[in-house]
Amino acid sequence: MALPPPPTEIPLSEAVERYLESCRRRAMIRRLSAATVGNYTVDLHRFLELLPAAGEHTTESVTGSHVDEALLAYANTADHRRKPAPGEQVEDPRKRMATTDADAKAPGSTLRMRRSLSRFFAYCVEQSWATVSPMRTSEMEPKDQGKLRVERTSLDLAQAQALLTHGPGDAASNPHHDRDAIALGLMGVLGLRAGEIVAADADHFTRATPITPASVQVYGKGRTWRTVPVPPWLEDLIVAYRGRLGADAPAPLLLSPTGRRLAVRDIERLLERAVKRTRAADPDRARAVVPHGLRHTAATLMLAEGWDVKVVAQLLDHSSVNTTSQYLDELPGELSVAVNAHPLTPVQT
Incomplete structure (x- = not known):
C-alpha cells in the first residue's frame, strides 16, 4: 500500500x-x-x-x-x-x-x-x-463554562415589557424608532439571532392572508431556512416601516441611516441605546441585556407560559430539545409559585 x-x-x-x-x-x-x-x-x-x-x-x-x-x-x-479601573491606562483591553x-x-x-x-x-x-x-494532542480543554453573565440571561416579563415599550423611543427622540421596535420584537418575542435579523431581506417577509398568518423566512445558524410566524402587531410595524422607506428602498429588511444592511454590531448598539431609554423611563424595570439575552428571554417566557418545548425548539431553530432546555432561565419567584401551586397542596377550608 x-x-x-x-x-x-x-x-x-x-x-x-x-x-x-x-x-x-x-x-x-x-x-x-x-x-x-x-x-x-x-x-x-x-x-x-x-x-x-x-x-x-x-x-x-x-x-x-x-x-x-x-x-x-x-x-x-x-x-x-x-471596564478598566479609574486611572488605568490600557492601549488594547x-x-x-x-x-x-x-x-x-x-x-x-x-x-x-x-x-x-x-x-x-x-x-x-x-x-x-x-x-x-x-x-x-492538546490537553487544555475547558469543560465548565460557569454561569452566564447577567446580560446574557433572560429578562423577566416586566423587564421585557418595559424594554419593548420604552426601548424604541418615539419619533421625537429616535428617528429610527420603528426600525428599532421591529428589531426588539424579532429578538425578544420571536427569539431571532442578531445575525438572522441582519441577513433578512424585505422579500423574506410575507403579509398575512385570510388563511395564513404573516411570516418571515429566516436563514438560520445551521445553514437552513425556516418559516417564523409574525404576530399581527409586529406585522403592522414592518408594513409601516417598509412603507415609509418607499418601494425603491434597498433589499435588506432593516436599514442603517445610510441605507445599507445592518451589521450584528449595529444590532448590539441599537439594543444598548434601547436599554438606556428604558432606564431613563422606568429605572425599576430596566436591566442591561445583549441580543442573546433577548433570545433567552423569548425561550424562557414561552416555556414559562406552558408552550410545548418542541414548538419552542422549532421556533428557535434548535435541532434538539436539550439545547432549548439550556435556554430556560429561572424567573424570579417562579419556583415558589410552582411549589405553592403543586397539585398535592392541601385544600384550605
Missing part, C-alpha cells in the same frame, strides 16, 4: 489568512455568518500573537503543547468586557493581563478560542498542509 504524500507545508500566518479568506467566501454564499467569520478572525490573529515564535512556525510544526501554551496565555488575559482569577477570561471564552483553532487546523489537514491536527 502506497503511503500518502507528505504535506505541503506553508507558513502558519499564510495558512491563517488563506483559511480566513475561505471563510469570507463561504459567508458570501451564507455558508457562514459574518459574526462567525469575525470571531474566527479575532481568535486566530490572537493565537498568532500568543504563540511563541509564531513567525517561524509552519502548518506542520505546531504541536499540541504549542497550542496549550497559547491557550494558557489567552486564559490568563483579562476579560475585555471588564484584549491584551491586558488578569490580576485575579475573577478578572481572567471566562472558561467559555477560552473554549471558543479552542474551537476556532480546531476548525482551522482541520482545514489545514483537509488542504494537505499538515499531516494531523495538533488539537489531537
